[in-house]
Amino acid sequence: MNILITGGAGFIGSHLCDALLKRDHHITVVDNLVLGRKENIAHLLSRNDFIFIEEDLLHEEAMKSIFRQGNFDMVYHLAANSDIQKGGKDPMVDYDLTFHTTFNVLQLMKEFGIKKFFFASTSAIYGETRDVLNEDYGPLKPVSNYGAGKLASEAFISAFSSTYKIQTWITRFPNVVGERFTHGVIYDFIHKLRKNPTELEVLGNGEQCKPYVYVKDLVEGILYVIDHSNDMYNVYMLGSDTRTEVKDIARMVIEEMALDAVIRYTGGDRGWIGDVPEFRYDLAKVNSLGWHAAHDSDDSVRLAIQKALGK
Template sequence: MKILVTGGAGFIGSHLCDALIERDNDLTVVDNLVLGRKENISHLLGRSGFEFIEENLLHEEGMRTLFKEGHFDMVYHLAANSDIQKGGKDPWVDYDLTFNTTFHILQLMKEFEVKKFFFASTSAIYGETYDVLNEDYGPLRPVSNYGAGKLASEAFISAFSSTYGFQTWITRFPNVVGERFTHGVIHDFIHKLQKNPKELEVLGNGEQCKPYVYVKDLVEGILYVVEHASADYNVYMLGSDTRTKVKEIAAMVIEEMGLDATIRYTGGDRGWVGDVPEFRYNLDRVNTLGWKAAYTSNEAVRLAIQKALGK
């Protein structure tokens, strides 16, 4: 297939590119390199069937030319603001980078008659709840601008899919960890300990408890859903049915770095405004389809720490 990957130089997007190339697809990657890094895809540059274009998805002229010349069979849309704290400080960040990028891609797909679409969504659309989350859970009340941008994106994707005949796959992720990440709890803990090996500051009380999934595990889940779910509109949760507490991550990072640091908690039940302190997934739908994460949440976290430390 001729595939466009938006955000393909980013953390998850670059791993997806690796997997799609291995499946003998022709890829065009577009990324503005605000969060993405060219080194994430440097091993693919110059390879037959791979093209990288540095472009802003909101740049109408450049993107129309890209679609006109690309003759794409499918779009994998991963471009978004992935830094929830940054979006919380400035709502325009998620309006432009999380929602508006999606709307522009949908408009271009409509204009150039691209009929297959994948969207990377998130658990953040659900907001703060202690219920077990599944694909049909509601009402959805996001507490972060990032979650709101993703939920608004899903609403327009649903409308465009129905109105213009797109076949759509949406997968909702929990916390994703692994090589090439640029932020997140593991990234922050390692950098804090590199600055001060004797003490690790942990935002909140450390009891925040969420599922974590290893990035390559996640990519296999994405492609499994796209290859095996055949409805016109497909929505699946991806991740692990196990969870990890922040205090467990802190202990693992200290252990893997070989340190004897003390942990200092800042207090409160969350790390920042917009943080959801606890959630869990019901993965029955994707498990029934035939996919299950290879790693538990704790295994994913430890593997990601080891990879980040070059082990």
């Protein structure tokens, strides 16, 4: 297939490029490099079946030219603001980078007659709840601008899928970890400890508890869902049904860095405004399809720490 990946120079997107190229697809990546990094795809740039275009999805005329020339069979849309704290400081960040980018891509798919679409969604659409989350859970009440942008995107994707007959796959991610990440709890802890090896500041009380999934397991899950589900509109949770507390991540990072650091908690049940202290996934739907993550949450975290440290 001739595939467009938005955000393909990013953390998850670059791993998706690797996986799709192994399947002999031709890949075009569009990324504005605000969060993506060219070094993530440097090993692909010399390939004849890979094209990288540095462009902003909000530049409509430039994107029309890319779609006109690309003759794409399918779009994988991963571009978004993935930094929830940044979006919390300025709501326009997620309006532009999370929602508006999605709407522009949908408009281009409609205009150029592209009938297959993948969307990277998130647990943040659910908001704050102690209930076990599945694909049919509701009502959805996001507490972050990022979650609101993703939920608004899902609403328009559903409408475009129905109205313009675009076959759609949506997978909702938990916390994703692994090599090439640019932010998140592991990334922050490592950088804090490199600045001060004697003390690690942890935002909140350390009891925040969430499922973590290793990035290569996630990409395998995305492709498995697309291969094995064929409705017009397909929605699946991906990740691990186990969870890891932030205080355990802190201990693992200190241990893997071979430090004797003291952990200092700032207090409160969350790290920042818009942070969801805990959530839990029900993966029965994707498990019944035949997919299970190769690593549980704790193993995903430890593996990601080791990869980040070059082990």
